Amino acid sequence: MPEFSFRVTAREGLSRRGELHTPHGTVQTPAFMPVGTRGAVKAVTGQQLRDTGAEIILGNTYHLYLKPGDSLIARCGGLHRFIGWDGPILTDSGGYQIFSLAAMRRIREDGAEFRSHLDGSLHHLTPERATEIQAQLGSDVAMVLDECIATPAPAPAAREAMERSVRWARRARDRFLQLRDSPAPIAVTNPGQAQFGIVQGATHLDLRTESVQATVDIGFEAYAIGGLSVVESPDVMYEVVGHTAPRLPDDRPRYLMGSGMPDDLIESVARGVDLFDCVLPTRNARNGQLFTREGPLSIKNARFAEDMSPPDPQCGCYTCARFSRAYLRHLFLAGEMTGATLNTVHNLYFYLDTMRRIREAILFGTFGKLRQEFHQTYSRRPHH
Amino acid sequence: MPEFSFRVTAREGLSRRGELHTPHGTVQTPAFMPVGTRGAVKAVTGQQLRDTGAEIILGNTYHLYLKPGDSLIARCGGLHRFIGWDGPILTDSGGYQIFSLAAMRRIREDGAEFRSHLDGSLHHLTPERATEIQAQLGSDVAMVLDECIATPAPAPAAREAMERSVRWARRARDRFLQLRDSPAPIAVTNPGQAQFGIVQGATHLDLRTESVQATVDIGFEAYAIGGLSVVESPDVMYEVVGHTAPRLPDDRPRYLMGSGMPDDLIESVARGVDLFDCVLPTRNARNGQLFTREGPLSIKNARFAEDMSPPDPQCGCYTCARFSRAYLRHLFLAGEMTGATLNTVHNLYFYLDTMRRIREAILFGTFGKLRQEFHQTYSRRPHH
Numbered sequence: 112m113p114e115f116s117f118r119v120t121a122r123e124g125l126s127r128r129g130e131l132h133t134p135h136g137t138v139q140t141p142a143f144m145p146v147g148t149r150g151a152v153k154a155v156t157g158q159q160l161r162d163t164g165a166e167i168i169l170g171n172t173y174h175l176y177l178k179p180g181d182s183l184i185a186r187c188g189g190l191h192r193f194i195g196w197d198g199p200i201l202t203d204s205g206g207y208q209i210f211s212l213a214a215m216r217r218i219r220e221d222g223a224e225f226r227s228h229l230d231g232s233l234h235h236l237t238p239e240r241a242t243e244i245q246a247q248l249g250s251d252v253a254m255v256l257d258e259c260i261a262t263p264a265p266a267p268a269a270r271e272a273m274e275r276s277v278r279w280a281r282r283a284r285d286r287f288l289q290l291r292d293s294p295a296p297i298a299v300t301n302p303g304q305a306q307f308g309i310v311q312g313a314t315h316l317d318l319r320t321e322s323v324q325a326t327v328d329i330g331f332e333a334y335a336i337g338g339l340s341v342v343e344s345p346d347v348m349y350e351v352v353g354h355t356a357p358r359l360p361d362d363r364p365r366y367l368m369g370s371g372m373p374d375d376l377i378e379s380v381a382r383g384v385d386l387f388d389c390v391l392p393t394r395n396a397r398n399g400q401l402f403t404r405e406g407p408l409s410i411k412n413a414r415f416a417e418d419m420s421p422p423d424p425q426c427g428c429y430t431c432a433r434f435s436r437a438y439l440r441h442l443f444l445a446g447e448m449t450g451a452t453l454n455t456v457h458n459l460y461f462y463l464d465t466m467r468r469i470r471e472a473i474l475f476g477t478f479g480k481l482r483q484e485f486h487q488t489y490s491r492r493p494h495h
Numbered sequence: 496m497p498e499f500s501f502r503v504t505a506r507e508g509l510s511r512r513g514e515l516h517t518p519h520g521t522v523q524t525p526a527f528m529p530v531g532t533r534g535a536v537k538a539v540t541g542q543q544l545r546d547t548g549a550e551i552i553l554g555n556t557y558h559l560y561l562k563p564g565d566s567l568i569a570r571c572g573g574l575h576r577f578i579g580w581d582g583p584i585l586t587d588s589g590g591y592q593i594f595s596l597a598a599m600r601r602i603r604e605d606g607a608e609f610r611s612h613l614d615g616s617l618h619h620l621t622p623e624r625a626t627e628i629q630a631q632l633g634s635d636v637a638m639v640l641d642e643c644i645a646t647p648a649p650a651p652a653a654r655e656a657m658e659r660s661v662r663w664a665r666r667a668r669d670r671f672l673q674l675r676d677s678p679a680p681i682a683v684t685n686p687g688q689a690q691f692g693i694v695q696g697a698t699h700l701d702l703r704t705e706s707v708q709a710t711v712d713i714g715f716e717a718y719a720i721g722g723l724s725v726v727e728s729p730d731v732m733y734e735v736v737g738h739t740a741p742r743l744p745d746d747r748p749r750y751l752m753g754s755g756m757p758d759d760l761i762e763s764v765a766r767g768v769d770l771f772d773c774v775l776p777t778r779n780a781r782n783g784q785l786f787t788r789e790g791p792l793s794i795k796n797a798r799f800a801e802d803m804s805p806p807d808p809q810c811g812c813y814t815c816a817r818f819s820r821a822y823l824r825h826l827f828l829a830g831e832m833t834g835a836t837l838n839t840v841h842n843l844y845f846y847l848d849t850m851r852r853i854r855e856a857i858l859f860g861t862f863g864k865l866r867q868e869f870h871q872t873y874s875r876r877p878h879h
Contacts, residue, residue: 150822151826153831178825179821188803433541433579435577437571438578441534445533449537
């Protein structure tokens, strides 16, 4: 595993400033990964993505497997070449989308049977197959297939899913290691790919502890905390993250999957998390919600009709440097794609700039202060 | 009129290489103006637009008048400030959209009565009002309101519309000159605005001659050839352009409205035209049609599924430098906005690069050769 490594360069309390090395370059952590579901971060180009400060993006295995297919992408040289992004890419396993998107799903010990939300076609995804698909995609980080369940989940159901996820993780790891030695007939397009295990257990702390131990016993390059993007209350999420993250190996990056709001990033970093992904900045941008240092802002609001100030006067992004709330409101109401692009550029910049400020603060030992200030100025509810 | 001027710097046959000076900068001619209907060129940002080589854009008065309204835009400082584009802008008069888009229209001597395609509301646009709206928008070039008719049009109908357009042009010019001296209550947001007259007469050459004389008699900063974007046959269009353009004042720019295909640009430059606008590069991009030196290409074609070559190997645009036909096909089929953006960047670059090559050729006296080569390699019909 010479090409994948992680190094903590500074600490403040439980928070860590680090560097994650991958076959496609280095990621400064704590890091946020914009979501590029189908091989593109919606409404922006790779250039615009770079300009917002993105260093690593996430691709969804479920979507790419269904269309255009992992074999086609492999024949085109792998996901990096296919989508023209030469930086690091992490792919999820498809487990969450089967849970949240598929037209039908049936979980058995062998794997997940589901029907495509696109055409109703029947598919069978096993831990081994999810590993093979990601080997063909050639992401820098592959995730194991896990079983996602709705929350709140009673302890017996949460235990069952957690234990199955551990069994699946072992099978996924076995297949991953086999592919290193004898990849055929799978086209492994990124020999330096790493594989992350996923801790489950819903909101039950004892299950989380068990899951950490069992998953770390299998042994992965790093570990993720799953099953929390579906938790409604931030307090419950913070409790589970605060319980789980410090129990994960200190010398490996920790990835909180699918969360969250800007304050979730701060609070999870404070609990020792290094990696994040979330659709919020991009999805909300397309719905006309812009993040600012004071909180989210709904651009369609009539009070912005002639407001010539930028979305966030403190922001350094292209959108805030050139365009007004009045113009963005007009574009949103007119349904112009350019509005979705400009909003996305702003929201991603806001998220990635927040991560940059977090990293700098940890380095200078001022993260506690930043965290305090953030909560004093930022309101989760729209302030306009 | 110190801020608006035009200078021919080189000639080859009837074709002209020139410079158009406006209050918001200089435009190298022959020039193509991307269409930014509602204050944005669809699917791209101003930065991407600049990167394709665009120097001047077109805004549609009909759309901007209806939403967000010219008064709102004037209160926001004019169209340039509102949309964050500090280069030259030309606005049309709304006449063509009333003809092609409005839910209902009734042409009377006073002006055009129409119902909005957005909400069915009733509006009355006179030559004076169209002039006032554009004064509030503050474009660098305003167009007179003209009467657009379907073609082929019998001579009597074409004469009637042409003669009315001349009477409207005189009224528009009178109002334009009045606004210079006493603008109130209109907010004139660009005191250096120029106004172009429009030659009509459908495909009847004698009517075109009459229209040229009458319109030039009124006296505008420059002149446009209208009513040809609705002509089906390129040969008929070339005949009318070839008849009309050389009859227009030699020291003023000549603008062919709403046309056309890449070969139309070449053929019209050869007949003395200096300015163009057309929705084809942007609209066709969103429909998956990419222009190349060999002709248009339909990106959804199955043969491109694993084609890792760029849309046009000879093209220097961002899209061709970074992305493949296979990826663009995937984005198109997946309905990803990023696909529309990348296609638009390419098509605009193709159009603007074609204009750049035309300008260079006229300067070096090789335009005739370029024209010949273009027709030898470019096919109007999709070659894939």
